[in-house]
Amino acid sequence: MAAAVAVRTAVLGDGRPTLPYAEAGGPDGAPVVLVHGYLDSWWAFEPMLRRMPSALHAYAPTQRGHGDADKPEEGYGPEDFADDLVAFLDAVGLGRAVLVGGSSGGVQARIVAGRRPDRVAGLVLLGTPAELADKPGVAELWERVRTMEDPVDRAFAEEFVRGLTAAPVGRGFLETVIDENLKAPARVWRETLRGLIETDLRATLTGILVPTLVVWGDRDPLLPRTDQQTILDTIPDSRLEVYEGVGHLAYWEAPDRVLRDLAAFTAGVTLPG
Template identity: 45%
Template sequence: MDGLAEFTCQGHGDTLLSAARTGNPDGEAVVLLHGYSDSWRSYLPLMRELPRSLDLIALSLRGHGDSGRPEGPYGTEPMARDVVAAMDRLGIARATVVGHSMGSLVAQRLAQDHPDRVNRLVLIGAFATLAGNPEVDMLWRDAVSGLTDPVDPVFVRSFQQSSLARPVPADFLAGVVEESLKLPARVWRAALDAIRREDRTALLGRIEAETTIVWGDRDGFSRRAEQERLARSIPRARLIVHQGTGHSPHWEDPARTAADIAAAIGAARQAAA
């Protein structure tokens, strides 16, 4: 991707985060947080479609991609602290924060614990909580809890394909699988086990930021009821439904997802004018 700068940034404590930045450094900052087992590279299709006037920063969360892999912890709280630390290092006071799947929970945590750092949220394939989610419980019980090194590529490819309702370019999917295979089994286990135990639904009302929820109606992990709970519980939230897409609309239809994000930012600017 032209104009893309890859770099390493200090997170919280000793954790280093792999990251990439593109666009206009003087534009509105947009911080992109990926899903479970993914990395910043999972946002490449979306970054290509977003306006070049924006300052796009994609981070690989702790344990993921080429970021540092501490022994722990791996819940949303340390991940959110990493994001704040990275923003501090990069001189970003406030940002629009986009979170996909697991990243949506980190984005919500960021908005709850550090509201002064968040202009607005965009939640893609989002969850209010993973606690009690039957698909996540099955994934943990039948696959992740027993993972050992080396992690089976067949499992990883099946896991990533299960999030899709539409085909994506073969080279992109291969890259997503390659990034997921960078995670040792202990990170697969620690990240999912930590986040599936968290239930912060009672705190959703604390999110002050204007929130756009983007959901594909063929999402097999996060159901419509989950999206409606988010839209109902977050005071300034609205739900956008993509027909015929799965858990990763920004992979399956990056142009439309980019348009949703650009519209959210543009609408907020007009309201503030």
């Protein structure tokens, strides 16, 4: 039976944007917050949300500038997203949670884990880069995005999304993801990517002392194994799960396995009773 997925709104206050978020799982389950990556929305985690076991209580916010969230004129660096994430924890009444970062969403998740360990019981990084400035594919993407204007070309958005997986993904789901990507205006495409490239992402790996699970697909077209090894070498209490035959987005291609690993990991960390 598919889990019920409720969509709600979080008012962050203090001049911060209002964010829609999806919620699923058991009301008494361990709190986990799913943090989407570049251009996505909470919909990126829909395959996981509709399978969410009762042992977990998941929250998946759409971040500023993305999907149906507010789109302020500025504030699209990793630090801005990290600050919003702490404000989101406050808004939904979560004292401590496991943060699950998908792709570049793991950057803001790990910033929070390093700076606010009082709010983070554990960290899960799903295909998250150690750094991006050294990736040729990112440089090519930047050349196309830096001069982008509205409206964003749908064919380009589809090309971007389709290149991330090793196995085919359901057409309906893919179309929804593309629709969500296109809700981000060109300036959000540009400034969010600029923030990821210009930030010293390796520095955001330091100071993380919470238990960390790293998930990497061995057919990831963006991230080599050496990139993930950098994460393991920098975060003391970390371990790697390799998904054979899976591309960049394990939470699309192998959501059941991700949930099993997430449930087992969460059961082993200390959360509020």
